[in-house]
Amino acid sequence: MFIVCSIALLITMLLTLVRALLGPTIFDRILAINSFGTKTVLLIAVYGFLTGRPDFLDIALVYALINYIGTIAVLKFFEYDDLGSDAYQQDDY
Amino acid sequence: MDIAQQLPALVIVLPMLAAPLCVLIRHSALCWALSVFTSLLTFLSAFGLFNQVRADGVIRYAIGGWAAPTGIEYYVDMANASMLLLVSFISLIVLLYAYESVKKSVVKAKHYLFYAAWMLCLTGLLGITITGDAFNVFVFLEISSLSMYMLIAFGSNRRALTASFRYLIMGSIGASFILIGIGFLYAATGTLNMADMAGRIPDAEAQRAVLVAFSFLTIGLMIKSAVFPLHGWLANAYQYAPVAVTAFLAGTATKVSLYVLLRFFFSIFGTEYSFGYMLLNVVLLPAAIVSFILLSLVAIFQSDLKRMLAYSSVAQVGYIVAAFCLATEQGLTAGIVHIFNHGIIKTALFMSVGCMLFRLGHTHRNSLDNLISTMPFTVVAFIISGLGLIGVPLTVGFVSKFTLIGAAMEKGWWLVGALVLLSSLFAVIYIGRVIEIMLFRKVRVNEPAPVGMKEAPLSMLVPMYALIGVSIWFGVFGTTTLSVAREAALVLLGGYQ
């Protein structure tokens, strides 16, 4: 069960990787990499159960978090060319 | 707390403590005072340690209370006790000297960062020297390297930045190679402790992993100690760093890497393996000879004093490596004694150049006409240490070159001895020309005399002359350093107990 699952995940990872490498525009890459990260999170979770030590799910959490932050950073960089800007919000939030 | 017992730890802990304190204090003069005080205490600890080692032999200090191969230990014998002494002494002297020149060349708001980086660099260099653990060498190497990049980037010319960056690239490749080497050694022996490793290598010698580890460590350390084909980073880094930093680095950084090289070749791999089986001579000796011949020649054609001295440094590293290649007790003694002597002379030379820089604002050889009339003390200091660099009798340079040539003769390497003499001739040329200009060439008529020219401030002259005093002392009474160097050589050749 877990084995089939991980093989399926590896295949989808391969597909997104292809898009990440070939992707004509930068958005293709960003999207591909974001979903690649998600697949990695899943793979780690599955692998934890596969080897019988599911207590390492913490790491999957970190991956998810880093993936989120990384994607936001790349997008913000792409849009504003400056990571620290707050140009889009002048007053309350 | 029993101070005598804690000396090995104090040598590291004191400067390491001073760095964050500097960041907390943030007051320029106070940070300087703290750094000087710390350097003094470190020097005293190193001195105490040196005496202990001399009296009782090897000291092993188990950090964290975990006995050697399990934990990390400080392993202090004659070889590194004397290196500790050299590094902490040069740091102390140059720091005393640095106050004025830093005040002039570094933005005031960053003084505390400068001194913090200095302390970190000192920590790193001392940490590399004192440790008995191979991986720990890498960690402290990175502390010293990162702080060096930062110190070099303090230089006022924008080229300091590119110099620092190129050094960073080379240094990172070197450090990564060292990391790979240590990894292969770990794979082959299963241990990281140097003494334990030395004991296990004879059994693992047949493995290719050891061979690869040896090659990678050699290349990595050659980069770090600027041996000929891999010396590219050094000239710019020395030229564009603030002069106090150059003086400090010239006396310590490459020397510590050379010490690590010694440690790995002679104590860990063993003379037999390094020179008998791996034929290290075939690679290293030509590199060393090219170093001291070619780069002495290059030095002749440099019009900037700092750059000239930088190339001369590479040449001197060549002497030291050539001495190691002899792989005899005599040769090793010559190499070690030259590490000390060159450390002292080159630091003194850079300090005197710094005095000129402080007053003139530049160090072009051709504009130093008749400098003796305005800055007599600086010029005399330059001349004395320049003579030491050439190797005139009664200077430290003579002691080490004499020993080196003697060792080469003893081994029957006449050619090496002759080439050393030839390269000394080149040194006569490049130092001699500068001296000639400073003493005899008249000020050109249509050039206005520099306004406000006077001798460098006392706070720079006094430390410089203290260092020159030391160099004269060891030049006249060369037997002291020679006997220490011989003991160190014996320890290194004898391997770990």
Add this chain to the structure above:
Amino acid sequence: MSILGLYNYWVVVALMMAGLYIMIARYNLIKKIIGLGVFQTSIFYLYITMGKVHGGTAPILAEGYPLYSNPLPHVLILTAIVVGVATTAVALALIVRIYEEYDTIEEDELKSIELAEQES
């Protein structure tokens, strides 16, 4: 299994060399640092490979697992990762300063600017 026993090492070597190549051959300074990242990560990989034991599990002791992988390479690499990111940060800061001073981050342009400066 034995055919694949060294596959790991070879791939790691290839990755390392690719990183080193980017570092040496590319003129763009940021690209050099990207190469450094690849190079260092591959070295970490080399170390971790050495620590792995077949049938072992992560070195967090628990009931019912008799065999663990070697924890020492993990510790060393934790330190090395930190060193790596420290180096990267310093390098990038230098690059930003270089760009501000020279208005370029291409190695060959920097060289020609410096050469012109030296001649004048």
Add this chain to the structure above:
Amino acid sequence: MKLYVRQRHRVLQVVTKLIIPFVLLFALYVQFHGDYGPGGGFQAGVLFASAFILHGLIFGLQRTRSVLTPSLLRVLMALGVLIYLGTGIVTMLLGHNLLDYAALAANPKTGQHWGIFAVELGVGVTVTAVMVSLFYSFASKRL
């Protein structure tokens, strides 16, 4: 136009506001659970820092900087090293070797616990401060 600009990243802002406390909580968990599971001071420090980085990315550096001021960061940076080194110095003062945590309590095992706790705290503080300050330095292009 102004209205549009203000509303632009509302979803991200709300989501981030919700996430940040959990990230901090998770960082604390990693910091103090490092003895039993994966993690420790370094990882926790990075997670702490990433919470602030996330805040900076979404709400702009100005606001983040009013929470965690640069001078505070500088103090924290040094403080972490001092905590770590201080632990070592205390063990030296107690007559043991550098970083021998057994000195910290009568029972060596308890001493180890205290020592590792203190040391990990030091690591966490320095790493958080340095990572956030690196972000400040590299993100303040237009400030």
Add this chain to the structure above:
Amino acid sequence: MELLITIVLLTFLVAIVIGIIVLRDLLSGVILLGLYSLVAAGVFIVMDAVDVAFTEAAVGSGISTILFLGALSFTRHEQKPRGHDSIVALAFVCITGGLLIYGTLDMPHYGSAVSPAQTHPELAVHFLTKSAGETGMPNVVTSVLASYRGYDTLGEVVVVFTAGIAVLSLLGLIRRRPEDEAPEDAPGDLPKLPDDKSEHNV
């Protein structure tokens, strides 16, 4: 299964590195480097190095990507089409790689339990069998990191600190031109530089 995952992920790594070499756009390079770290961290998990994977994911693909993006925002994003055919570099790399391959030929195979590194009685074996009794921690990596090799970790913290002050001195916590002598970062009220975009991206 384990082996399969390892091999597939390794192949991904190779593909990513080829991408990094080929692509000229620096932003793509940075993103791919982050991805490289993420995949490498995945492999570390398969190789039982959970702590390392944790750190590599957080640092390699989190922090350093952000640092790279920050640096990119100050500089140009395009790599100029040069620096491709360096024979010397290629030769150097090939020799080094060949040496490494040569060295690994008689290495203990992947996963071997009888290599010197696994059987050293005072290191690997000591840590796995005695650390729980000596430090009372189930996570051997933490106990080795903080206690047995606590000194290395001290060095590591100092390295981080060094990087912190190095970047502080190079860039400052608030960017401004180097000749600007104003007192350093006053907290609270932040001196706003004139809104001049040309200042940094000329």
